[in-house]
Amino acid sequence: MDSLRRTYWIARVTFLEAVRQRLFSFLLLLGAALAGSSVAFRFLNFGQGELKFVADFGFGIMFLFGSLLAVVMTAQLLFAELDNRTALTLLAKPVGRSEFLLGKFLGVWAVLGVFIALLCGVLGAVLLARASEVAALAEAAGRVPPQVDAGGLAVFALLQWLRLGLVAALTLLVAAGSRTFLFSVVAGMLVTLGGQLQWLAQDLLNKGDAGLMQKSLAWFATRAVPNLQQYNIGDALVLDPAGVPEGAAAAALLSGTLHLLALLAIACGIFRRREI
């Protein structure tokens, strides 16, 4: 109980520190402005395709800026504590290394939750507003009017939050053992890219003529790096929930949660051995 309490207070101070950072405000405002501005694409008059375009654009911005925020903020907040030696003050108290690291992660993850919630709110408002206009046009033309599923958007927001949590946990794992902020950011970005390109490893694994070495590497890559691509079901969840394979969201949620727990456990193990 005391451990949870300490982790909570470290997370809370980390959250307060993170929301004061200019990077957060900048990316949040830019993301919200871009997601909101997607309504300008109405002149393209795609019909139902327009909503998919707007949704894809908004989800893409959310992942791009969210990943940037997750990587930079996670590394920055950990290295700020280490370089400024506030970590010395905190870890000289009865605070476990794991409590400290999990507190940092939870603080960053909470900020990412705020980021996702606000951007999903803007994007949802844009989609709902445009959907009602497109629906009127579709009815007049005798076509099936498009629907925006608010519940699907909520599930998508949850999955995106988990995805950004995985990016933050991957960065934390690197930062827990690395000596420099820059290395942590670059490595965090590369691992995130690796998670996004999981299909390459999957293809290699399924390829009949691949060598043993190639297959072993592909097998390791598919297990070690979480598949971030499986969360690319936002447009289907929001615009065509019936088209989402049954259990896809639950499977992504489960595998993401397990990966998250494993990454955090390894990060704590590495950080426990670190000399402050």
Add this chain to the structure above:
Amino acid sequence: MNSAVSIRHLTKDFSVGIRGVKLRAVDDVSLEIPRGEVFGLLGPNGCGKSTTLKIALGLVRATSGSTSILGDDAASAQARRRTGFLPEAPYFHRFLTGRELVTYCARLSGVKESDLEAAVARALDLAAMSAAADRAVGTYSKGMLQRIGLAQAVVHDPELIILDEPTAGVDPVGSAAIGEMIKTMRGQGRTIVLCSHLLGQVEQVCDRIAIMDRGKVVLQGAVDEVLSRRDRHLLEVSGLTPEAEAAARRALESAGAVINSVSRPRKSLEDLFRELVTGSKDA
């Protein structure tokens, strides 16, 4: 177990560079710091003081040797619960107020919610920071940062307090105030380990000292013991006329004493400064 800190044959090697060349920072150090005393750990920069303290706080692992705090293994949470630490040149979250910072540290140190307010008020009072407690830490001067650092170190009422350069960058008035706080804490029965380059202050407040050089302890003992010269005596006399001085010289020499020097005592610059400057802006 009467020692607050017991360090036995402590050695710490760091690997340097890609080839992992060993650098010995602490070399077979043994120290016993008795409870209820102020202990000064002295030495030039890079002599291994801070590494020794970090090992004692469980922040760095020893290569060999053992360290215990108040009878518990130094790396244990139990030991850290009974220890307060002020690092050198402390830096705290600038957006928190002094009171929020001390409250945060109290929570992390396990102070009960019901005792929190009183514990924070007591620590702020001891560090003379009550008046500035509701200002953001980012607005504090160096002296105030050291004092708020002291408040966070004592808020959970620890038995052992480790202060690493508590007067670094602080003006003489602030430094004297910190010296008084150390004396107050000793009066409360706490053990204090003080790392400082202000040798005058160390001499005034410490009961025992150890001097380190190149990773080794080169001298340790009670301050009076290591500083007193048993073959010399000092007479301090006022109203001494030239005739009286000559008579005194003759009397001493006829009794077999050798007068090495006669001089006028000087005030220290620190004493003069403190007499003239009674308070800094942030006091």
